[in-house]
Amino acid sequence: xxxxxxxxxxxxxxxxxxxxxxxxxxxxxxxxxxxxxxxxxxxxxxxxxxxxxxxxxxxxxxxxxxxxxxxxxxxxxxxxxxxxxxxxxxxxxxxxxxxxxxxxxxxxxxxxxxxxxxxxxxxxxxxxxxxxxxxxxxxxxxxxxxxxxxxxxxxxxxxxxxxxxxxxxxxxxxxxxxxxxxxxxxxxxxxxxxxxxxxxxxxxxxxxxxxxxxxxxxxxxxxxxxxxxxxxxxxxxxxxxxxxxxxxxxxxxxxxx
Amino acid sequence: xxxxxxxxxxxxxxxxxxxxxxxxxxxxxxxxxxxxxxxxxxxxxxxxxxxxxxxxxxxxxxxxxxxxxxxxxxxxxxxxxxxxxxxxxxxxxxxxxxxxxxxxxxxxxxxxxxxxxxxxxxxxxxxxxxxxxxxxxxxxxxxxxxxxxxxxxxxxxxxxxxxxxxxxxxxxxxxxxxxxxxxxxxxxxxxxxxxxxxxxxxxxxxxxxxxxxxxxxxxxxxxxxxxxxxxxxxxxxxxxxxxxxxxxxxxxxxxxxxxxxxxxxxxxxxxxxxxxxxxxxxxxxxxxxxxxxxxxxxxxxxxxxxxxxxxxxxxxxxxxxxxxxxxxxxxxxxxx
Numbered sequence: 303x304x305x306x307x308x309x310x311x312x313x314x315x316x317x318x319x320x321x322x323x324x325x326x327x328x329x330x331x332x333x334x335x336x337x338x339x340x341x342x343x344x345x346x347x348x349x350x351x352x353x354x355x356x357x358x359x360x361x362x363x364x365x366x367x368x369x370x371x372x373x374x375x376x377x378x379x380x381x382x383x384x385x386x387x388x389x390x391x392x393x394x395x396x397x398x399x400x401x402x403x404x405x406x407x408x409x410x411x412x413x414x415x416x417x418x419x420x421x422x423x424x425x426x427x428x429x430x431x432x433x434x435x436x437x438x439x440x441x442x443x444x445x446x447x448x449x450x451x452x453x454x455x456x457x458x459x460x461x462x463x464x465x466x467x468x469x470x471x472x473x474x475x476x477x478x479x480x481x482x483x484x485x486x487x488x489x490x491x492x493x494x495x496x497x498x499x500x501x502x503x504x505x506x507x508x509x510x511x512x513x514x515x516x517x518x519x520x521x522x523x524x525x526x527x528x529x530x531x532x533x534x535x536x537x538x539x540x541x542x543x544x545x546x547x548x549x550x551x552x553x554x555x556x557x558x559x
Numbered sequence: 560x561x562x563x564x565x566x567x568x569x570x571x572x573x574x575x576x577x578x579x580x581x582x583x584x585x586x587x588x589x590x591x592x593x594x595x596x597x598x599x600x601x602x603x604x605x606x607x608x609x610x611x612x613x614x615x616x617x618x619x620x621x622x623x624x625x626x627x628x629x630x631x632x633x634x635x636x637x638x639x640x641x642x643x644x645x646x647x648x649x650x651x652x653x654x655x656x657x658x659x660x661x662x663x664x665x666x667x668x669x670x671x672x673x674x675x676x677x678x679x680x681x682x683x684x685x686x687x688x689x690x691x692x693x694x695x696x697x698x699x700x701x702x703x704x705x706x707x708x709x710x711x712x713x714x715x716x717x718x719x720x721x722x723x724x725x726x727x728x729x730x731x732x733x734x735x736x737x738x739x740x741x742x743x744x745x746x747x748x749x750x751x752x753x754x755x756x757x758x759x760x761x762x763x764x765x766x767x768x769x770x771x772x773x774x775x776x777x778x779x780x781x782x783x784x785x786x787x788x789x790x791x792x793x794x795x796x797x798x799x800x801x802x803x804x805x806x807x808x809x810x811x812x813x814x815x816x817x818x819x820x821x822x823x824x825x826x827x828x829x830x831x832x833x834x835x836x837x838x839x840x841x842x843x844x845x846x847x848x849x850x851x852x853x854x855x856x857x858x859x860x861x862x863x864x865x866x867x868x869x870x871x872x873x874x875x876x877x878x879x880x881x882x883x884x885x886x887x888x889x890x891x892x893x894x895x
Contacts, residue, residue, distance in 0.1 A: 305670070312667055316653065323655045323696075390649035394712070397615045397645040398668050399637060559618040 306404040313400070313408035317382065318415065335371045335420045336427045342367060342491060343431065354493030360433035365445050365517030366490030368424050372417045372449040373484065373510055376456035377477035379413050380464025387468055402552045406461065406545055413457040414450045421449045437521035444520035444530060448513040451537040455509055458544025465551035484510045489518075512536050565629055567593040567720050567752035568614060574622035575609055575776075583609040584620070585776035591769070593628075593719070596746045596753040598767030600760070600864070602880035606776040607756035608648065611724045614754070615645040627720055641669070644713030644721040648728065652708050654698025658689055661697055661708060662715055669716035676715070683711040687741060703734025707741065714745075720752045721745065727762060739766055758880055760864040770864075772871055774879065779871035784864060791862045791870055793820070794836030796829075796843060801853035803827040812850040816842055825875055827855075832870065836860075 321328055343360045350359035386392040395405065425435070425442065435441060464473050487504050488511035494502055505511040516533035519525045568591040575584040584606045591597040599607045612618035614625050616636035625632045627639050652661045659680055666676030684693045687707040692700055697708055706726065713721055723742065727735040743766060745751045757763050763770055764784050772780045772787070780787055800809060806824040813831050814822050818839050820832035833839040836859030847854060860866075868876045 309668060312664060316656070316664060319660070320653065320655045388649075390647040390651035390709075391653065393612075393617055393647040393649070394645060394651035394665075397617055397640055397643070398665075399640050399670070400668060556617065557619065559612055 305399070306401050306407075309400045309404035310407040310411060313405065314411045314415075317408065317412040320382075321412075321416075331375065331416065331420065332423060335367065335424045338371060339364060339367050339424050339427050340431065346491060349492075352493075352496065354495040358433060360428055360431055361435055361521070362493070362518065363491065364424060364428040364433060364435070365448075365521055366488075366514045368421045368445055368449050369452050369510060369513040369517060370485050370490050371420050371424065372453040372513075373456050374481055375416060375420065376413050376453040377460050377481050378474075379409060379457035380460035380462075380473050380477075381470060382409070383461055383464040384468060384470050384473060387464075396552075396556060402549050405552065406458070406548045409461055409548070410454045410457050410545060413453045417449045417453040418446060421446055435521045436523035437525060441521040441525065444534070445517040447534060448517045448537060451534070451541045452509060452513040454541040455537065455544050458541065458548045461548040462544070462551040465548070465555040468555075484508055487511070488514055490514050509537060509540055564593055566590045566626075567628060568597070568754060569626045570610065570614065570623070571625070572623035573610065573613060573620045573625060575606075575613065575618070575620050582776055584613075584623075586623070587773065587777050588623075589771040589778050589781060591752060591754060593752045594746060594750050595768040596742060596755060596766050598763040598770045599754065599756040599773055600758070600763040600767075600770050600868075601756075601773030602758055602876060602882075604882075605758075605773040605879075607758075607773055608724055610773070611645075611647075611722050611754070611756055615643055615722050616640055617645075641716070642719050644716070644718035646709045646713045646721070646723050646726060648724045650705055650709060652697045652705065652712060655696060657694050658684060658697050658700070658708050659693045662712060665712045666715040671716070679715060683714060687711050701734070703730055703737060706730060706734070706738060710738070710741065718751070720754065723753060723755045725756055725758070727757070727759070735762075742766055760868075760876060764864055772868055774868075774872040780867065787864065787867045788862045791832065791867060793832060793834045793862070794859050795862055795866045796831045796833055796836055796840065797856075797858050797860065798829040798831075798843075798847070798854055799856035800824075800827050800829060801855045805852045808850050809847060809852045812846040812852065813843055816846055819843075821870060823869060823874070825878055830866070830869055830875070832866070 343363055347359055349355060350357055350362070355362045386395070460473065460477060463476050467473055467476070487501055488508050489497070489505060490510065494505070497505065512533040516530045519530050571588050573584045573587040576582050587606060587610060599610060601607050609618065613620050614627065614632060616632050616639050619633055627642055630638050630642070632639050662680035662683060663676045666679055667673065671679065684690045689704060689707060692704060697705060700708065710723070710726065726742065727738055730738065742753060742755065746753050755766060767784065769783050770781065770787060771778045782790065798809065800806060806829070809829050810822050810824050813819055813829065816839065818834045822829065822831045840859055844857070865876050872879060
């Protein structure tokens with residue numbers, strides 16, 4: 303067990319070091335969330351005049367874009383695995399004493415750390431642009447938790463797909479196919495009351511919507527904590543399932559060698 | 560009674576099939592005594608890499624058993640992983656990390672403290688003549704240096720058995736000689752067992768104390784390179800035919816002569832195993848002329864590993880290598 307924790311820590315360190323040595327990619331990772339927030343904030347500014355947004359669209363939008371960004375960057379997580387497979391790094395790793403769960407945990411930890419930094423940048427941007435979040439620091443912690451969970455869900459899925467399809471192009475196609483529909487079939491940008499009925503029904507089964515709903519609720523002055531816990535619980539269960547799936551996918555990959 | 564050390568590697572009747580049709584291994588067996596460089600020699604697609612993948616716990620055999628220092632690779636992969644180092648055909652280092660960082664990470668994964676890993680990494684960089692580049696990103700190194708880094712990474716945890724899968728493929732001649740010298744030292748000075756796969760005859764001849772010749776998923780001959788060559792006995796006459804269409808007539812003419820063993824024609828050339836080359840050559844020339852076969856060239860040579868391969872596999876190494884490259888591509892496609 304302690305060996306597994308050490309391995310996960312070492313591998314997370316390796317992936318963060320790789321990130322820090324690709325300045326252009328790092329910069330994009332950090333700037334992109336700001337762009338999303340300000341772009342959508344400006345584009346849909348007058349939407350706040352409709353009921354359901356509490357008059358402050360940027361405040362409505364922030365938790366949703368935090369969740370969306372977490373999902374989008376996690377969708378790419380598997381590309382690192384494909385790179386390792388194309389080189390001999392994966393072979394070397396799988397013949398070392400590293401346990402499969404440590405590999406999965408390292409990938410998810412890396413993604414969670416990126417998500418935390420991106421989320422804090424977006425809240426900073428929102429505050430600077432004049433949005434106010436009545437839920438305060440408790441609300442912020444819940445949003446971070448939701449973002450981390452959704453990142454784990456999609457990173458786990460992306461890792462599993464990477465191990466099964468083993469091709470950058472196929473992996474990216476799968477990610478693209480999922481990301482935009484899931485973002486738009488949710489209450490990230492539009493209040494649930496204003497959605498067409500069928501979209502609202504689909505959204506109830508969309509993990510991105512669970513994260514958006516729980517996050518927005520937690521940032522209210524008086525949150526409905528029951529609703530928050532229910533959605534966070536669903537997300538946590540799904541994140542565990544995806545992590546398990548990724549660990550299984552390592553076995554499937556190895557059986558095909 | 561003679562003392563027999565526990566074998567470093569035992570493979571017993573290994574079988575492996577990809578999909579339904581690609582029979583990568585068809586009952587492959589060999590044993591490696593500790594402390595030597597052992598070569599698995601065979602053309603592309605013969606099953607060498609599959610064998611190494613099984614011995615290093617990466618792949619599972621469909622049939623048969625394999626043990627490293629007595630430990631079963633299928634039942635106790637974790638214990639085997641601590642005993643072995645593996646350098647695969649593809650580069651296994653992180654190009655964005657420095658050489659030192661790559662080595663230290665590898666050592667720490669195997670449980671060394673940060674300080675011990677650093678000390679070991681520094682001494683390995685030194686030993687492989689890489690100290691000057693240790694703090695530069697490995698992605699910027701030359702191909703030969705990168706290959707040495709791969710080998711050094713496989714040695715970080717002081718394994719007892721090192722697996723090198725086609726270690727010098729793609730290296731320039733100088734880098735190849737350089738790496739050969741290092742590999743030779745590993746067994747001689749460190750007492751390491753090295754299992755090396757190669758499809759270069761001269762590499763096997765130069766490096767391996769013992770060889771197993773692999774063809775179509777099984778071992779067709781084992782021994783030291785000299786044993787394999789002298790077992791064949793005699794010499795080889797090689798004749799280049801001016802007209803490839805003469806092949807059958809040429810073979811019939813040579814086969815009819817006394818003192819001639821196996822005769823194979825292939826790609827416009829004839830190879831004949833003979834007892835004494837100098838004695839047979841004049842009659843061979845006369846017989847060919849009588850049969851109306853025009854020659855482009857003819858020579859007598861001591862047996863080479865190519866002849867050994869030809870003898871056991873029934874085709875020349877180059878020919879098998881060309882065919883095998885296509886076959887291994889299709890098996891890789893199945894594996895992928």
